[in-house]
Amino acid sequence: MKYTLIVYGAPYSSQAAHSALRFARALPGLGHTVATVFFYHDGVYNASTLITPPQDEPHLNQAWAELKTTQGCELLVCVAAALKRGVMNDAEARRHGGEVHNLGEPFELTGVGQLLASAQSSDRTVTFAP
Amino acid sequence: MTDKTLILIRHAPHGTSFAREGIEAALVGGAMGMAVDIVFAGDGVFCLLPDQSAGALGQKGTLPMIKALPMYDIETIFVDRVALQQRGLEVSALAVDAIECELASVTASYRQIVSF
Structure with missing residues (x-):
């Protein structure tokens, strides 16, 4: 079956993102796939490339990128939720007069x-909230 | 079982932005012509109380968005009977026309539920 996962939890603040990743990694072994991971609410912080955890903790931003490599899923981030939390790409940063993304x-x-x-x-759609 | 999407609101209007972001998702779905229904359960039933204001934190109120749901072709607003009872609320005191329901029987009939 194809799954959509929704992540509302910020990285390292709650279990939500870790649980979503573990769930996503377990799916192929049971014959299922992740089609989309959607980051909304505080979950948008998972998409920040500036995430820099201590070396002995999982790197969640890289872990999501690896999930896309292994399963080919989309990693979608709500633009409204992201912008107001300071998470944006180059195009949005330029549009709003910012110098960094x-x-x-x-x-x-x-x-x-x-x-x-x-x-x-x-x-199936499964929500991972704090 | 229906192919419509059910938006489930479980949070009060203030304190977190879950209720607001869930109602926004419902409105966007309606604006895009998707078939969406909405159900308020748990503390989410507080979203349906009248006389709400924006609040001290600068958060916008959610009630005007809820009242706008029919304009986005979202006609079915469910509210969980048990959640109302637990909080001493009557469906007749709510600010919108909501259908009292048993949450489990509503959620059982939707193929897709997006929970906030």
Whole structure:
């Protein structure tokens, strides 16, 4: 079955992102795939390329990127939730007069409508909240 | 079982932005022509109380967005009967026309549920 995962939890603040990753990694072994991971609410912080955990803790931003490499899933970030929390790509930073950005491939900024579209085209939708 | 998407709101209007972001998701779905229904459960039922204001934290109120749901073709607003009872609330005192329901039987009939 195709799964959409929704992540509301910021990295390292709650278990949400870690649990979502573990769930996503377990799916192929049971014959399922992750089609989309959608980051909303504080979950958008997972997409920041500036995440720099201590070396003995999992690097969540890189872990999501590896998930895309291994499973080919989309990593979608709600643009409205991200911008107001200071997470944006080069184009949005320029549009708003900023000089720096902290989001890039393989994460994509998108609208929340895409969340509902992803859910409707998947067999299962699972939410990971703090 | 319906192919519509159910938006489940479990948080109060203030304190976190979950309720607001969930209602926004419902409105966006409606604006994009998707078939969306919405259910308020747990502390989410407080979103439906009348006479709400924006609040001291500068958060916008959620009630005007809820009242706008029918304009986005979201006609079905469910509210969990048990959640109302637990909080001493009556469906007749709510600010919008909501359908009292048993949460489990509503959620069981939707293929996709997005929870806030």
